[in-house]
Amino acid sequence: MYDAWADQVIEKIRKKMRWCGEKNRDRIPYTTDANGNYDDRSELSAEWSLDNGLNWWTNGFWGGMMWLLYQDTGEESYAEIARISEYRLEACFDSYYGLHHDVGFMFQPTAVADYRLTGNERSRKTALHAANLLVGRFNPVGRFIRAWNEVGDQDTRGWAIIDCMFNISLLYWASEETKDPCFKQIAMMHADTAMAHFVCPDGSVNHIVEFDPETGERVKSHGGQGYGEGSSWTRGQGWAVYGFVISYLHTGKQEYLDTAKKVAHYCMANIPESGVVPIDFRQPVEPPYEDSCGACVIAGGLLELARCVPGPEQESYRRAAMKILKTLDESRADWSECCDAIVQECSGAYHDASHHMTMTYADYFFMEAVYKVKGKGILLW
Ligand code: GLY
Numbered sequence: 001m002y003d004a005w006a007d008q009v010i011e012k013i014r015k016k017m018r019w020c021g022e023k024n025r026d027r028i029p030y031t032t033d034a035n036g037n038y039d040d041r042s043e044l045s046a047e048w049s050l051d052n053g054l055n056w057w058t059n060g061f062w063g064g065m066m067w068l069l070y071q072d073t074g075e076e077s078y079a080e081i082a083r084i085s086e087y088r089l090e091a092c093f094d095s096y097y098g099l100h101h102d103v104g105f106m107f108q109p110t111a112v113a114d115y116r117l118t119g120n121e122r123s124r125k126t127a128l129h130a131a132n133l134l135v136g137r138f139n140p141v142g143r144f145i146r147a148w149n150e151v152g153d154q155d156t157r158g159w160a161i162i163d164c165m166f167n168i169s170l171l172y173w174a175s176e177e178t179k180d181p182c183f184k185q186i187a188m189m190h191a192d193t194a195m196a197h198f199v200c201p202d203g204s205v206n207h208i209v210e211f212d213p214e215t216g217e218r219v220k221s222h223g224g225q226g227y228g229e230g231s232s233w234t235r236g237q238g239w240a241v242y243g244f245v246i247s248y249l250h251t252g253k254q255e256y257l258d259t260a261k262k263v264a265h266y267c268m269a270n271i272p273e274s275g276v277v278p279i280d281f282r283q284p285v286e287p288p289y290e291d292s293c294g295a296c297v298i299a300g301g302l303l304e305l306a307r308c309v310p311g312p313e314q315e316s317y318r319r320a321a322m323k324i325l326k327t328l329d330e331s332r333a334d335w336s337e338c339c340d341a342i343v344q345e346c347s348g349a350y351h352d353a354s355h356h357m358t359m360t361y362a363d364y365f366f367m368e369a370v371y372k373v374k375g376k377g378i379l380l381w
Helices: 001-022 062-073 076-089 089-096 103-118 121-135 167-176 181-196 234-252 252-272 292-304 311-331 361-373
Strands: 160-161 209-210 218-224
Touching: 001 103, 001 160, 001 361, 062 076, 062 089, 062 103, 076 089, 076 121, 076 218, 076 292, 089 167, 103 121, 103 167, 121 167, 121 181, 121 234, 160 167, 160 181, 167 181, 181 252, 209 252, 234 252, 234 292, 252 292, 252 311, 292 361, 311 361
Parallel strands: none
Antiparallel strands: 160 209, 209 218
16 A cells, blocks of 8 residues: 555656756755755865855765665666765865764765665775764763764853764764774764653653763753754654664664654654644744654654564554655645755754755655655665
């Protein structure tokens, strides 16, 4: 039943991405403009701070989309486009200062994907380089990976964020590849800290937790991209469900699977009847801000979780994911040639000046989820 749905959506993805991939082959896009055209984040800024250019944290997703299509179609042209952004991202290592913990998001769906799918030696070296940079952000007293270098004038030396549950995939891969357990040990210490300090008893998840960088003690949580302190940023719930499943898959540690379930149950109880996902599960009713991107990440996490459990439990996660995906396909997707992006109505953060835009990582996670429904492709994380 889900198969037939996936087949027809995959057809629409193939059709859209054939022209869209070629049109944007030399770009690293993030979002579309008012005319539906993708921007390009491939300029390396002269500034050393976190910027909107080549260091931008989502810059791995365009390449990742191309690898998903390569796996689906076997067409070499998609590998070629993926490598344009992968090779461009190598320049981030030279500038160094603009890099952050999102080297996982940047290099896992590009360099690691390339190496896994084609054995490209250059990609292996790039990915190991990125993994070593990520290890360098580990705080051994607090047992967490530091997120960003700076946020305005705030001291972020002790800040960790739930999104990093995805970045640590790079560390699991590096241990599997080199047989050096140190990467995995650090990943697990971070995951254990996230389990203890980010996940609340009801299964909701904090976006940012601040630790004292000298003593490692928890200081407080921040609302981050969600509505406020103690709220429940939906995309963060998605990073947690999916991220803890990834940690479980790489380690077999049962508590990670249990934590993924706990957060999944919280999400399933809070996803509105309409299937349209808000920016924050605890935001006010008005304005009715939504985030299709968070919806895509949660759906991907639920589908991956479903693969780890038997029988009726499996079906409950798949059913919840399908509800989200069908809503996206029917009412939040643009299948026309008027817009480069597929998924519409995505929001970066609750308090951003603008909402309801497109984001390449929404398209990435939507496509990945549809392929998961069909059982196609390897897990890139
Ligand atoms: N990782 C940042 C975000 O999800 O917007």
